[in-house]
Amino acid sequence: MRFDKFFEAPYPLILDGGLSNVLESFGCDLNHRLWTAQLLANSPETIIEAHLEYLKAGAQCIITSSYQASIPGLMDMGYSRDMAVKLILKSVLLAEAAVDDVMDSGIVNVKPLIAASIGPYGAYLADGSEYHGNYGVSDKVLRDFHEERIGILNSSNADILACETIPSIQEARILSDILYQVDKPAWVSFSCKDGQHVNDGSKIEDCVSIFRDHPTVFAVGLNCTSPLYISGLIQRIKASSGDKRIIVYPNSGEAYNAESKTWRGLSEPGHFVEMSKEWVKLGADIIGGCCRIGPGHIKSISSNFSKGKS
Structure with a gap:
């Protein structure tokens, strides 16, 4: 099954960039176990503003603030199960509000898509475990963690589920x-x-091949990965993923310190546009950015690729 009908704009489809860096630029303190998800309850209007930054920059798809908003994570912070469900769904409502704003204002002509973020188990642990993936837990633990949230977001108005x-x-x-x-x-x-x-440590080919014939997964790829590795990884993914769309939204190449919840190092993608051109030539269909990639990056690649779209 293919889902191209969801994409009214020609490829490459342009995603947004990192939500956290925009929120930090607004003065938000994200040194919290829930990271950006804490703002779902405490400052929802700020999340809308962050989404708007990317939509105004040309993003054709924005990703919700639910990356670290899991049922167990929210309940650990004192929310009831019912409230946890409402906050997860609220992440989609806030994205919808931002989309409605740019449509009503006439900034864009084609309605942007909303992808509901589904972060890994390591995001719930909030200790940087997603950067090594060796959780040491059973399949049941992972299934129980993911199944309910995916069901909740599947019932929302999001267009896409973004694992x-x-x-x-x-x-x-x-x-x-x-x-x-x-x-x-x-x-x-x-x-x-x-x-x-x-x-x-698993080979990327072995991972993407799991979804080669999957009926609901329309795209596989990379995020939160150094831009230095993207070109080679695209080629490996393309050889193992069948006819799936290829999605890439790398980070800036800086290093994240899980203990202090800060980024260190120099930003490497100084030529993000040139890199993105290469990624498209190699087969990337959906392009954006992750941590430390901001509206300026997205505006640059949007402007570049819009020149070739009719």
């Missing part, structure tokens, strides 16, 4: 099973430690 920053083949297999039950199209993007392996 992102997946660091292990174990988690990929669990997600594959769960995604057979959904009605919405989904993408699965992996976080890789080098040009050949996801963070747990």
Whole structure:
């Protein structure tokens, strides 16, 4: 099954960039176990403003603030189960509000898509575990963690389910099973430690091949991965993913310190537009950015690729 009908704009489809860096630029303190998800309850209007930054920059698809908004994570912070469900759904409502704003204002002519973020189990742990993927937990633990939230977001008005920053083949297999039950199209993007392996050491080819014939997963690819590795990884993914769309939204190449929840190092993608041109030539269909990639980057690639779209 193909889901091209969801995309009115020609490829490449332009995603947004990192939500956290925009929120931090607004003065938000994200040093919190729930990261950006804390703002769902405390400052929802700020999330709308962050989405608007990317929509005004040309993003054709925005990703919700639900990456770290899981049922157990929210309940650990004192929310009831009912309130946790409402906050997860609220992440989609806030994205819808931003989309409605740009449509009503006439800034864009084609309605942008909304992808509901589904972060990995490591995001719930909030200790940087998604950067190694070796959780040491059973398949049941992972299934119980993911299944309810995916069901909640599948019932929302989001256009796409975005399973992102997946660091292990174990988690990929669990997600594959769960995604057979959904009605919405989904993408699965992996976080890789080098040009050949996801963070747990599994080969990227083995991970994406799980979804080669999957009926609801329309795209596979990469996010929260250094831009230095993207070109080589695209070629490996393309050889193993059949006719799936390829999605890439790398980070800036900086290093994240999970203890202090800060980024260190120099930003590497100084020529983000040139890199994105190469990625498209190699087969990338959907392009954006992850951590530390901001509206300026998205505006640049949007402007570049819009020149070739009719």
